[in-house]
Amino acid sequence: MSTTSMMAVKYLSEHPRALDELRREHLDIRKGKSPEEAISYEDFKSMAFTRAVIFETLRLATVVNGLLRKTTQDVEMNGWRIYVYTREINYDPFMYPDPMTFNPWRWLEKNMESHPHFMLFGGGGRMCPGKEVGTAEIATFLHYFVTRYRWEEEGKNTILKFPRVEAPNGLHIRVQDY
Numbered sequence: 001m002s003t004t005s006m007m008a009v010k011y012l013s014e015h016p017r018a019l020d021e022l023r024r025e026h027l028d029i030r031k032g033k034s035p036e037e038a039i040s041y042e043d044f045k046s047m048a049f050t051r052a053v054i055f056e057t058l059r060l061a062t063v064v065n066g067l068l069r070k071t072t073q074d075v076e077m078n079g080w081r082i083y084v085y086t087r088e089i090n091y092d093p094f095m096y097p098d099p100m101t102f103n104p105w106r107w108l109e110k111n112m113e114s115h116p117h118f119m120l121f122g123g124g125g126r127m128c129p130g131k132e133v134g135t136a137e138i139a140t141f142l143h144y145f146v147t148r149y150r151w152e153e154e155g156k157n158t159i160l161k162f163p164r165v166e167a168p169n170g171l172h173i174r175v176q177d178y
């Protein structure tokens with residue numbers, strides 16, 4: 001959750017158009033509320049673009065390196081035993097054209113969330129039961145962050161993608177009132 005929130009902040013600062021659209025979604029939600037009024041579950045459900053930003057962040061910078069599954073039978077091709085590394089599915093150009101580009105709009109075009117290749121939260125009977133609560137927590141963080149603050153990255157931040165996503169020295173940002 002913390003890594004995904006951090007990476008969303010990172011991607012948003014690198015993609016101002018996405019940040020503008022996300023901020024607009026949250027400022028629209030605030031329009032109907034008094035300054036200290038909390039957001040509701042209904043508000044969360046209305047955050048289509050925010051959901052897209054979170055999934056796109058998870059796709060490019062997932063902390064889930066693989067899913068532990070055992071096949072009922074070994075599969076061999078040309079003498080090779082096949083191991084499916086689920087993280088790589090996130091970069092499959094068939095599923096995600098121009099896969100290395102941060103493009104949250106791709107999630108709005110068709111319902112990829114119900115596609116069998118969508119494995120950001122696993123799949124089947126053992127799929128992550130925290131999917132919605134986790135998404136809601138990140139969306140809530142983004143709501144208050146983008147409606148109250150603007151920020152810029154400070155210095156050169158190192159982000160490692162492999163073997164797992166992390167910022168060894170943290171993501172340093174300078175925050176100001178919006």
Ligand code: HEM
Nearest residue numbers: 001004064067120121122123126127128129130131133134
């Ligand atoms: C960005 C947030 C999260 C991501 C990307 C994530 C991802 C995953 C993945 C990939 C699995 C393995 C599923 C499988 O084997 O098919 C999993 C399992 C699980 N997750 Fe999450 N998760 C997140 C947040 C949460 C939260 C917030 C909770 C609890 C409040 C949670 C609770 C669990 C539990 C209990 C399992 C084990 C399910 C089982 O084996 O039946 N997760 N998660």
